[in-house]
Amino acid sequence: MSKSVLIPIDAIQNRILLIRGQRVMMDYDLADLYEVEAKALNQAVKRNLDRFPEDFMFQLTAEESARLRSQIVTLKTGRGQHRKYLPYAFTEQGVSMLSSVLRSKRAVMVNVEIMRAFVRLRQMLASNVALARKLAALEKKYDAQFKVVFDAIRELMTPLDPKKKRPIGFAPWEGK
Numbered sequence: 001m002s003k004s005v006l007i008p009i010d011a012i013q014n015r016i017l018l019i020r021g022q023r024v025m026m027d028y029d030l031a032d033l034y035e036v037e038a039k040a041l042n043q044a045v046k047r048n049l050d051r052f053p054e055d056f057m058f059q060l061t062a063e064e065s066a067r068l069r070s071q072i073v074t075l076k077t078g079r080g081q082h083r084k085y086l087p088y089a090f091t092e093q094g095v096s097m098l099s100s101v102l103r104s105k106r107a108v109m110v111n112v113e114i115m116r117a118f119v120r121l122r123q124m125l126a127s128n129v130a131l132a133r134k135l136a137a138l139e140k141k142y143d144a145q146f147k148v149v150f151d152a153i154r155e156l157m158t159p160l161d162p163k164k165k166r167p168i169g170f171a172p173w174e175g176k
Helices: 009-013 027-034 038-047 062-071 092-102 105-141 144-157
Strands: 016-019 022-026 057-059 088-091
Touching: 009 105, 016 062, 016 105, 022 027, 022 092, 022 105, 027 038, 027 088, 027 092, 027 105, 038 092, 088 092, 092 105, 105 144
Parallel strands: none
Antiparallel strands: 016 022, 022 088, 057 088
């Protein structure tokens, strides 16, 4: 039996964000995956608010929304293109609950793929923690002659800091 993938798992993982210390997906990203408007998704949620407690879904603050918008430019220009309300963030449990609220075949299929992405992300994080533990144990076991090797491995395990980008535009002091 061939397993056809509705949405590549990497495309889903790229939409999982860390906000308030929780891995979440934004309402507009979920709406895009489900092929519905964000407004329709949020209306369905509001009709079933008892299914979405705080640990399943929360609304971003104006500051969080502005910070997120500056990181990933999401708004188009023109009349009617701006959101009237602050976006909602859905935790893994909230995303799971969405398929029962939306009740479409696509919503169920997309949810399966999203759950797989969350599980894969958890496995990757857990394996990194396990690797760090094993490295610490090896470091204790061997003497200082291997310190350089362990330091190099630790450096490879740490995520890279995004480099600061130079502002776009002409800077008159640079032309000289």
